[in-house]
Amino acid sequence: GAVVSQHPSRVICKSGTSVKIECRSLDFQATTMFWYRQFPKQSLMLMATSNEGSKATYEQGVEKDKFLINHASLTLSTLTVTSAHPEDSSFYICSARKAGGPLNTQYFGPGTRLTVL
Amino acid sequence: DQQVKQNSPSLSVQEGRISILNCDYTNSMFDYFLWYKKYPAEGPTFLISISSIKDKNEDGRFTVFLNKSAKHLSLHIVPSQPGDSAVYFCAASSHSGTYKYIFGTGTRLKVLA
Numbered sequence A: 001g002a003v004v005s006q007h008p009s010r011v012i013c014k015s016g017t018s019v020k021i022e023c024r025s026l027d028f029q030a031t032t033m034f035w036y037r038q039f040p041k042q043s044l045m046l047m048a049t050s051n052e053g054s055k056a057t058y059e060q061g062v063e064k065d066k067f068l069i070n071h072a073s074l075t076l077s078t079l080t081v082t083s084a085h086p087e088d089s090s091f092y093i094c095s096a097r098k099a100g101g102p103l104n105t106q107y108f109g110p111g112t113r114l115t116v117l
Numbered sequence B: 001d002q003q004v005k006q007n008s009p010s011l012s013v014q015e016g017r018i019s020i021l022n023c024d025y026t027n028s029m030f031d032y033f034l035w036y037k038k039y040p041a042e043g044p045t046f047l048i049s050i051s052s053i054k055d056k057n058e059d060g061r062f063t064v065f066l067n068k069s070a071k072h073l074s075l076h077i078v079p080s081q082p083g084d085s086a087v088y089f090c091a092a093s094s095h096s097g098t099y100k101y102i103f104g105t106g107t108r109l110k111v112l113a
Helices: none
Strands: A004-007 A010-013 A019-025 A030-038 A044-051 A067-073 A076-081 A090-098 A112-116 B010-014 B019-025 B032-038 B045-051 B056-059 B062-067 B072-077 B086-093 B107-112
Touching: A004 A090, A010 A019, A019 A030, A019 A090, A019 A112, A030 A067, A030 A076, A044 A067, A076 A090, B010 B019, B019 B032, B019 B086, B019 B107, B032 B062, B045 B056, B045 B062, B045 B072, B072 B086
Parallel strands: A010 A112, B010 B107
Antiparallel strands: A004 A019, A019 A076, A030 A044, A030 A090, A067 A076, A090 A112, B019 B072, B032 B045, B032 B086, B056 B062, B062 B072, B086 B107
């Protein structure tokens, strides 16, 4: 159990367009989901923490108006990159924490490769 | 401000020998630590974790050691196998930090056949 999926797995878009990435917990309910970004050969950097039914908490330096996060249900969180630019090209990974599960355990999705032309 | 560091960007080990990956942290509030294995364009795969109340945790070929006074942890893989070749990340979390994970900079392990 504890499977997390992401859709799409890869996306290419033109500069200035918006892209939505979905993160789903397939076999459990997730009250909290996390969004990370990984640039080539770098670490995974936490972007934001999203709690079901409330506003996301963004890490310092992450623009909340550019990276819109919605966590409308216990199994789905979405990250929308608005007005994407080439510097937003990165690997985006989500993780989910089980409702009622250990607070220090996250289950990771397979990631989404975003390329902005 | 990199709170979790892996000072060796890469490591090569002969098959069958021990691989030792190191991780240092600066925040004394961290109380839970994890190791992940990651391939390019994939999500991280959980390997092993340790709570700050312990100094060692073992799971099969993987053992994690924690030295709180030195703010240092290490992952031992023995025996190393070619399939272990990947990038390894340590991560730290704190109950006072909403348990969010702070990842290290990663070490690329190459196990030579």
